[in-house]
Amino acid sequence: MSLLELHQISKSYGEGPTAVRALAEIDLSVDEGHLVAIMGPSGSGKSTLLTIAGSLEEPTSGEVAIDGASLRAMSRNDKARLRRRTIGYVFQDFNLLPGLTAAENVALPLELDGVSARKAHQAGLAALEQLGLADRAGRYPDQLSGGERQRVAIARSVVGERKVLLADEPSGALDSTNGEAVMRMILDACKRGVAAVVVTHDAHLASWADRVIFLRDGRAVDHVAPDLSDSSLATPRA
Amino acid sequence: MSVRHAILALLSEGPKYGLQLQKEFESSTGEVWPLNIGQVYTTLQRLERDGLVESDEAENEGTQKGFHITDAGSTELSSWLNTPPDMTSPPRDELVIKVLSALRVPGVSVHDVIQVHRRYLIELMQQWTRLKEDEADFDLTFALVVDAELFRLDSVVRWLDTADGRLKRAASEPSVASTGPRLGRRLVVRR
Structure with a gap:
């Protein structure tokens, strides 16, 4: 079952000739238990995509549905409740409150x-x-x-009872051993049924995902969804 | 890779038979590099010829011959372990040459060429990572080999990302965009 659906999402900042298009016609569907990585260079729209998926920002056009409910029809209060109950966010700089x-x-x-x-x-x-x-x-x-x-x-x-986990460069400030530990934790959450999206420019992180989507200039230009049961590695272990 | 030195390393633990060396080589490299038994014996013969190992006489006909490392072999092994491999000159990397060539072919988008290779590398990294997820926690040598391969592939992805960004900037800045012919000249000079 798809817990996160993005349909034809576009996002522009500004209007008229000075408008900057951050995202163009993005489709994304993440099923229960799946981990999707979004890769792309700085400015490709990765983080914007994540904030729109997490209802922290409105798309200019297109539709987002979380756990079957369209965000377009939701009141501000309903969205806030959805963010508190259903969506989990992980940021590069942790965002923990120091006094707690x-x-x-x-x-x-x-x-x-x-x-x-x-x-x-x-x-x-x-x-x-x-x-x-x-x-x-x-x-x-x-x-x-x-x-x-x-x-x-x-x-x-x-x-x-979070169902969707959205992570923006979750290991960006960590060494590779801790980065791997973080990805294993996200994968464990997926095994418990969470649908996760990780935005990253780090190929190590992306390689943990079931599917990798490549963004360039706000467009999804390519994706990788290999059949991992069919390894092409030249090693007896594969 | 140096099978010769890997065999010396295994013999530094004590005398061993050829078949035993084959099995231990494979397990000590995380079973990532299979080794033919014929290659083991050929290597042992050369090591013996060079005075780096000695064979023990088989007690009975038909029993396996054991090998042990000599003092010269131990010195050679220590020297090899502590000598960095030659990395002074850049390898003539096929992928680098493909990207540089794509710059010169009319009608070809170098960004699309870069993406084809990036996708392939990420697919390979996914396959290695999946192996690590399943087994690496239980097998240290295998985890080390998989990490080495992941970092090698990652370094190529990083180069592709950097090349992609550099080419994009070059296309938007005329002064930088004029580096095309210079790249060509440098290639010729290096050859």
Whole structure:
């Protein structure tokens, strides 16, 4: 089942002759349990695509549907609720609140959604435990390493019943070992049924995805969706 | 790669038979590079000729012959481990030449050519990553070999990305765009 659908999405900034087109006629469908990577150089429209998919920005034309519900018909309140309950965001610079512990950061989206503090805290701890971070629950962001901060950010993005995970260069500030750990966590979330989109210019990250879409000047110019059961590698292990 | 030195490395652990060396070579390289038993024995004969290994006489006819490393072999192995491979001159890389050639062929979009190669490399990286996902956590040598291959492929993707951006900027800036012929001259000079 498709949890995220983008149909003919275009986005322009400004009007008339000075208008800048950021995205043109993008179609994207991400099924439950699937990981899609969007690759492209700076300025190709990757991040704009992600913010539109996450209802943080309106497209100039086209339609976005999340978990079967079209965003066009939704009120601002409904969209805000959708962002709190259904969509998880991961950013390059973590965006953890410095005055809250790891567990409080993870529980925050639930508390904002009206879940009681006790239940939100329990869910936060469970999300941290699931990602091997139980022993970091009481630490503040400045007491965590970069890799741990991003893992806490991923725990926050999947806490509760999130169905869609949107990540913008999630390992951009990390070394390759931590970057790999982050991708494994995103993949684990997919195995639990989450539909994930990762925007990146990093081929290592993209190679974890089921499908890779290449953007150039706001257009999807190519994609890779190999049959991974049919390896062409010249090694007996393949 | 140097099968010769890999065999010396295996013998540095103690005396071994040819068949044992074949199996240990494959497992120590994450089973990524298969090795023919004939190649093992040919290499052992050459190592013995050069005084780097010695064979033990078989106790009975029909039993396997064991090999052990000599002092000269240990010195050679240590020297090889600590000598960086020659990377001073750029290899004549087929992909680089294809992209440079695409610049000169009328009617060909170099960006499209770059994308064809980028797509292929990402597909290969996906296949390697999938192997890592399944097995690498349980097998250190295999993980190291897969990482090496992923970084090698990634470096080519990065070069393609950089070339793509550089060509795009060159097309939009006339002063930079005039580098076409200079690229050609440099190629000729290097040859």
